[in-house]
Amino acid sequence: MGDENMNRIINKYIQEQKEYILKEWVERMKEKSDERVLKVVSNQVFVSTSREFVEMVSSNLNDTNDEYSERLHDFAEKVVKLGWPLSFVTEGIQVFASLVFEGIKEEKLVSKEDEMKLFYGIDRWTNPMTNEVVNIYSTTWERTVSLQKIALQELSAPLIPVFDGISVMPLIGAIDTERAKQIMENLLNGVVKHRSEVVLIDITGVPVVDTMVAHHIIQAADAVRLVGARCMLVGIRPEIAQTIVNLGIDLNQIITKNTLKKGMEAALELMNKKIIQVGEKS
Missing domain, CATH: 3.30.750.24 (STAS domain)
Structure with missing residues (x-):
């Protein structure tokens, strides 16, 4: 099976099973998340932000590079403000990839012989996304810390x-x-x-x-x-x-x-x- 056909299978599965993937993703990430995430974010905000995360991840297959980069940038800024650790976000991408891989296998949408192609197809799709998240997250966090530091310095020595x-x-x-x-x-x-x-x-x-x-x-x-x-x-x-x-x-x-x-x-x-x-x- 060629790469284009594999991408179509992955994309079709995600679009058709988006709600199921979201539900499973939220449950798994709640189990994995440390207290920092659950304490600073209410359940409603956690679920709504998770939905946005899943929408953003799945949009990678449909958006243009510019549209996707903009959505990714906005999302990274949002989760920095919410206090989501970077490790939590990158692990979320891997959990999403696992759910897609497991789901396609269970529904036998690819043959046994093509399972490794499926794995590498999902990996080719998630790796650049993880790298992009790390870069944007780091830049956003550095800027946030820098602004906080400036504000703290100004407040710490007032005349x-x-x-x-x-x-x-x-x-x-x-x-x-x-x-x-x-x-x-x-x-x-x-x-x-x-x-x-x-x-x-x-x-x-x-x-x-x-x-x-x-x-x-x-x-x-x-x-x-x-x-x-x-x-x-x-x-x-x-x-x-x-x-x-x-x-x-x-x-x-x-x-x-x-x-x-x-x-x-x-x-x-x-x-x-x-x-x-x-x-x-x-």
């Missing part, structure tokens, strides 16, 4: 205006070189945007201040001064102060306070402002 001319940048977590660049960028853009005259960098949430972290903070303070604002370092805990002394780090050019409250009071003084209480406490 917050608290009074006219006074802004605070609370830092939380470890600071590496990449994050230090983001902090510097956010700091300088924020100083200009908010017209800050005094900036308080709050390191209360930074677990470790080593030579590298201190170097980045000093650089940030120098950059703030270059754009016409003054910088203050607050949240220096006793253990951090001891580390700074032991490392011989010179913070003489930076105003330091041990709490944000004291830093705010000092910032108001620098601005020739103060907070007054209006009225009496009840």
Whole structure:
């Protein structure tokens, strides 16, 4: 039997048995899926997405290359957002192929002699699909992670205006070189945007201040001064102060306070402002 005839048999079987294949595929994949898939996706969404998956897989035999690539790309993006692991999707293709192979054999649509041709025919059809899914999935995932990383970086180092001319940048977590660049960028853009005259960098949430972290903070303070604002370092805990002394780090050019409250009071003084209480406490 030739390849074209085999493709016709495979295609005809899939189109005629699509609902049966979908039902069996969902049952088998539920058994194989780990808790991550079933926890993040409701049963209704799982079944509807599975239907879309089976439709997409079976369309490979009918669509043009451009149409199929577009459907595959859209589906890959969708399952990334749903949290389906890549291994689950690629295994799904193999399960689908197994169902088609078993079904055609059971219905004796090919002779015993042609069973190996059937196997290789299905394999020729599924292999490029698996490769395409891996490529698209990887690209989509990398882009998703990259966007999330950018969003996280922006949120992890905000410059917050608290009074006219006074802004605070609370830092939380470890600071590496990449994050230090983001902090510097956010700091300088924020100083200009908010017209800050005094900036308080709050390191209360930074677990470790080593030579590298201190170097980045000093650089940030120098950059703030270059754009016409003054910088203050607050949240220096006793253990951090001891580390700074032991490392011989010179913070003489930076105003330091041990709490944000004291830093705010000092910032108001620098601005020739103060907070007054209006009225009496009840």
